[in-house]
Amino acid sequence: MNRTDRLYAIVEELRVVAPRPRSARWLADRFEVSSRTIERDVGALQQAGVPLYAEPGRTGGYVLDRKATLPPLNISPGEAVAMAVALSRLEGTPFASPARVALHKLLAVMPPADAARAGDLAGRVHLVKRPDDPPPPAPVPSVVGDALVAGRVLDLGYIDRNGEVTRRLVEPMGWLSGRMGWYLVAWCRMRDAARMFRMDRLTDVRDTGEPAPLRELRRDQMDIPDDIEVHALAFAA
The missing domain is CATH 2.30.30 (SH3 type barrels.)
Incomplete structure (x- = not known):
């Protein structure tokens, strides 16, 4: 996972568990980096304006302000899969990494039952690539x-x-x-x-x-x- 993806993922992880904290050590284990790297990442996010703060104490850690979290979204499983199919076409484009993060955010704020139905429906959708299809474009750094x-x-x-x-x-x-x-x-x-x-x-x-x-x-x-x-x-x- 590159740093940009990790920054998005840290925010999403904290959003899902808010207002509970996640420690630097927990996040370091989750993203397979050092605690010092997590501390630098959190500092970069704070400088970018993400409403993160540190909660002190043995059970403390980093917390995302609840005002920055999203409520459950009224999106049907079919609509979620339609977005997943569209986003899957973005591999190799400048928007591949944001697309993966956006899909993760979408699933995280869907009601669990709808998210499960969307996952089942997605497993029934297969995208076929023909041997004579043009090669994918060069990936965008x-x-x-x-x-x-x-x-x-x-x-x-x-x-x-x-x-x-x-x-x-x-x-x-x-x-x-x-x-x-x-x-x-x-x-x-x-x-x-x-x-x-x-x-x-x-x-x-x-x-x-x-x-x-x-x-x-x-x-x-x-x-x-x-x-x-x-x-x-x-x-x-």
Whole structure:
């Protein structure tokens, strides 16, 4: 489990048991890391604004504020399985890790009987992959998606169109999904312009921690021909 997944999982574990505490040692055993790692993770979550606090005493530990927990959701087993099927299609995309966490959250707040029925129904759903299906796209490193969400500059090792490995400092702007997989659209400081970076051409990537300025993402920055239809995601109110 990478650190991003573990941070989400720690919050979910504390949410499920709130207002009871979980000790650093218990969480360390649960996630197979050291207590010191858990303490650093909790500190990072607190700095990010997650309402966690330490409860002192022999039976104390870390507690998530109950106001941050969700009530049981009125979602049917069929609706839960529909979401699970949709989320399973996100493997290899920038949203694979958040999808797994979202599904875990969904099941955790469903009434136990409905969650059990959803689990039984999910066991009756089988997804078949044909031998002639196209290969899955290159997986997207979680550090790239995290940097886009948090607005931080990335240091990339990237294979350009000539096969040369170059180092780039880039400011993430958005994602483009196409026939060749996922592209990060980012402002490249070396080129002083917006560029698209294919995930299968990354040799390594590092989050510099430097805040990236917010830049407008326009179609003309993505080098898409005018006769190609482009769809952007939107949330309905």
